[in-house]
Amino acid sequence: MASITEFNPSTPKKDLLIMAVFTAVVLTAPIWLAPIGASYPDLLQRFAIFGIFAIGFNILFGLTGYLSFGHAAFLGIGSYSAVWMFKLFSMNALLAMAFGIFVAALFALVIGFICLRRSGIYFAILTLAFAQMAYNMAYSVLTPITNGETALTLDVADPRIIDRAILGDAKEALPSPSLFGLELTGFTSFYFCAVMLILAFWVSLKIFRSPFGLKLLAMKSNQNRMQYTGYNTKPYLLVAFVISGMYAGLAGSLMAVTDPLAGAERMQWTASGEVVLMTILGGAGTLFGPLFGAAIIKYFENIFSALNKTQLTEVFGFLPDGMAEALASVSLLFVGEGWHLTLGIMFMLVVIFLPGGLMEGIYRLTARVKRKRESGGAVSGGAVQPSE
Amino acid sequence: MSDIVLDVSDVNKRFGGLQALSNINLQIEAGKTHAVIGPNGAGKSTLLNVCIGRLAPDTGSVIFDGHVLTGKRPHQINQLGVARVFQTPEIFLDLTLVQNVEIAALAKRDGAFHFRPFKSMFKDKELTGEAEHMLEDVGLLRLKDEHTGNLSRGDKRRLELAMCLIQHPRLLLLDEPTAGMSRHDTNRTIDLLKRIKERGMTKVIIEHDMHVVFSLADWITVLAQGAIIAEGTPDQIRGNPKVQEAYLGGAHV
Numbered sequence: 245m246a247s248i249t250e251f252n253p254s255t256p257k258k259d260l261l262i263m264a265v266f267t268a269v270v271l272t273a274p275i276w277l278a279p280i281g282a283s284y285p286d287l288l289q290r291f292a293i294f295g296i297f298a299i300g301f302n303i304l305f306g307l308t309g310y311l312s313f314g315h316a317a318f319l320g321i322g323s324y325s326a327v328w329m330f331k332l333f334s335m336n337a338l339l340a341m342a343f344g345i346f347v348a349a350l351f352a353l354v355i356g357f358i359c360l361r362r363s364g365i366y367f368a369i370l371t372l373a374f375a376q377m378a379y380n381m382a383y384s385v386l387t388p389i390t391n392g393e394t395a396l397t398l399d400v401a402d403p404r405i406i407d408r409a410i411l412g413d414a415k416e417a418l419p420s421p422s423l424f425g426l427e428l429t430g431f432t433s434f435y436f437c438a439v440m441l442i443l444a445f446w447v448s449l450k451i452f453r454s455p456f457g458l459k460l461l462a463m464k465s466n467q468n469r470m471q472y473t474g475y476n477t478k479p480y481l482l483v484a485f486v487i488s489g490m491y492a493g494l495a496g497s498l499m500a501v502t503d504p505l506a507g508a509e510r511m512q513w514t515a516s517g518e519v520v521l522m523t524i525l526g527g528a529g530t531l532f533g534p535l536f537g538a539a540i541i542k543y544f545e546n547i548f549s550a551l552n553k554t555q556l557t558e559v560f561g562f563l564p565d566g567m568a569e570a571l572a573s574v575s576l577l578f579v580g581e582g583w584h585l586t587l588g589i590m591f592m593l594v595v596i597f598l599p600g601g602l603m604e605g606i607y608r609l610t611a612r613v614k615r616k617r618e619s620g621g622a623v624s625g626g627a628v629q630p631s632e
Numbered sequence: 633m634s635d636i637v638l639d640v641s642d643v644n645k646r647f648g649g650l651q652a653l654s655n656i657n658l659q660i661e662a663g664k665t666h667a668v669i670g671p672n673g674a675g676k677s678t679l680l681n682v683c684i685g686r687l688a689p690d691t692g693s694v695i696f697d698g699h700v701l702t703g704k705r706p707h708q709i710n711q712l713g714v715a716r717v718f719q720t721p722e723i724f725l726d727l728t729l730v731q732n733v734e735i736a737a738l739a740k741r742d743g744a745f746h747f748r749p750f751k752s753m754f755k756d757k758e759l760t761g762e763a764e765h766m767l768e769d770v771g772l773l774r775l776k777d778e779h780t781g782n783l784s785r786g787d788k789r790r791l792e793l794a795m796c797l798i799q800h801p802r803l804l805l806l807d808e809p810t811a812g813m814s815r816h817d818t819n820r821t822i823d824l825l826k827r828i829k830e831r832g833m834t835k836v837i838i839e840h841d842m843h844v845v846f847s848l849a850d851w852i853t854v855l856a857q858g859a860i861i862a863e864g865t866p867d868q869i870r871g872n873p874k875v876q877e878a879y880l881g882g883a884h885v
């Protein structure tokens with residue numbers, strides 16, 4: 245299978261267009277997502293945050309092929325760091341994010357250094373072990389930092405040194421994260437996340453187009469050849485690992501910005517697995533795939549898991565009574581608590597029929613359309629190469 | 633002697649009960665093409681593996697241009713100026729031909745590690761130009777934007793050769809560079825290798841095809857069962873009865 249994770253040659257002009265369209269699409273999301281009931285800030289910002297998480301994960305997994313099963317640890321680390329920044333220094337979202345990214349980078353450096361001594365399944369197991377360790381420690385020895393099961397939250401009495409020095413000691417109510425006075429709640433908070441998503445995407449695009457990105461892809465293809473060609477492969481892998489850890493740290497701190505609270509469940513292995521699913525579902529190694537994957541999974545999680553029996557019976561209301569009832573109970577398996585079943589089936593279908601993810605589906609479709617158009621015109625000499 | 637580029641001395645390598653290399657001594661002069669021949673399983677590839685750091689010898693040392701290679705890592709050896717074409721082509725599948733060559737060129741230009749994530753590949757016209765020129769040299773230019781997975785074995789090998797040549801190595805190690813090629817392509821490769829010779833690149837070439845060996849080699853070493861059984865100029869080797877015997881006693885060829 246020739247994958248579509250190819251390093252697409254692209255012109256700066258084309259990339260500018262990609263960025264322009266992407267920016268427009270993200271900023272207008274509240275409008276065009278309204279028809280499918282996804283245009284409330286809470287869900288929108290989750291799209292953005294998990295989009296960032298997946299884009300970063302893709303830089304490691306999509307480009308180098310190293311599958312980390314512990315990236316949620318960096319998500320959690322980012323959240324805890326951001327909340328601590330809020331508590332100790334300032335409610336400024338930028339400071340919290342910077343700190344979250346920084347701490348996640350430090351951890352990624354150490355964890356990556358150790359885990360990258362192995363590759364393949366052993367690498368995956370090592371990262372998983374680290375994440376589980378972080379998760380369990382958050383509930384046990386680290387409770388002074390993480391506040392254990394109660395989760396780390398803000399308190400009116402928090403020091404907030406910088407804020408108090410600037411604004412004085414007046415505030416009685418619990419403050420919320422802000423951007424130089426602008427309170428980040430509701431749609432403001434979504435737009436803040438959206439801007440971060442656009443920036444994160446831009447960086448990823450740059451990496452994809454750089455010699456650095458090309459080298460990472462080459463490493464995924466043949467690490468031996470890379471070494472005999474003169475590359476010290478370890479630092480490349482470590483840098484990719486740290487970058488993706490920083491993306492996770494950013495996503496984690498944005499979670500804290502949108503809801504200033506950090507709990508360890510964010511670091512559980514299911515969360516690490518989720519970002520793997522997102523990336524593979526959308527298309528590992530592609531620019532947009534991980535974003536699609538993240539949006540689809542978060543959408544299903546929110547919409548499908550909220551459906552209940554009465555709603556389903558209504559949906560099937562046009563059918564005769566008994567039948568509506570029966571259909572509703574069958575489909576009940578797939579929604580509400582059972583939405584994971586839907587997700588699982590979808591994932592299996594994609595992996596079996598579109599190993600390159602949804603992006604491969606899109607790629608195949610456009611190739612087919614192109615071929616059709618060509619065969620209508622001149623005789624097609626250099627046929628568009630299909631992805632398999 | 634200062635014009636010895638590669639000095640292999642007393643190298644032994646054992647795999648379990650098999651003595652793959654026994655007491656190998658080789659001196660390779662600058663600018664020369666040195667052929668290593670011998671029946672299948674003689675230890676030719678193993679010898680190259682020891683040179684480029686894929687295998688560590690049990691005893692002995694390999695010195696390249698004053699640097700001890702034994703104990704160095706593969707990328708360090710490459711950065712010193714040693715490139716290799718493998719017996720089974722090692723290229724980057726999933727990438728295009730021109731990208732394969734560009735990666736090799738970047739290793740030479742930017743070194744073992746270079747991190748500039750905001751630099752655009754697209755703006756590097758010089759790099760692409762150089763890579764395309766190299767592909768033209770090995771006769772693969774028309775396939776430059778193809779994915780390497782679709783190449784024939786001979787073409788893969790020519791691509792690998794291009795990847796090595798673009799690095800302008802001081803020492804080029806070729807493990808059966810023409811295997812799987814048509815006669816026509818073999819002759820083209822011979823021409824190409826002759827041209828490089830004019831530029832003064834030192835080469836070690838392992839080959840079963842005697843036509844290739846006798847058209848290129850200045851000096852020939854014959855290996856059999858891990859030991860050197862003969863050395864000499866092509867004319868000396870041609871007439872050597874021990875060599876005849878090793879080949880007839882060995883496998884086909």
Ligand SMILES: Nc1ncnc2c1ncn2[C@@H]1O[C@H](COP(=O)(O)OP(=O)(O)OP(=O)(O)O)[C@@H](O)[C@H]1O
Nearest residue numbers: 647650652670671672673674675676677678679719
């Ligand atoms: N990594 C290894 N581990 C164990 N045995 C090996 C290894 N590499 C080579 N051998 C053995 O060492 C012997 C020499 O192998 P080598 O590949 O050097 O032969 P060769 O001269 O290159 O043969 P050919 O012409 O078939 O390529 C063979 O018997 C081979 O099976």
Ligand SMILES: [Mg+2]
Nearest residue numbers: 676677678719
């Ligand atoms: Mg061999």
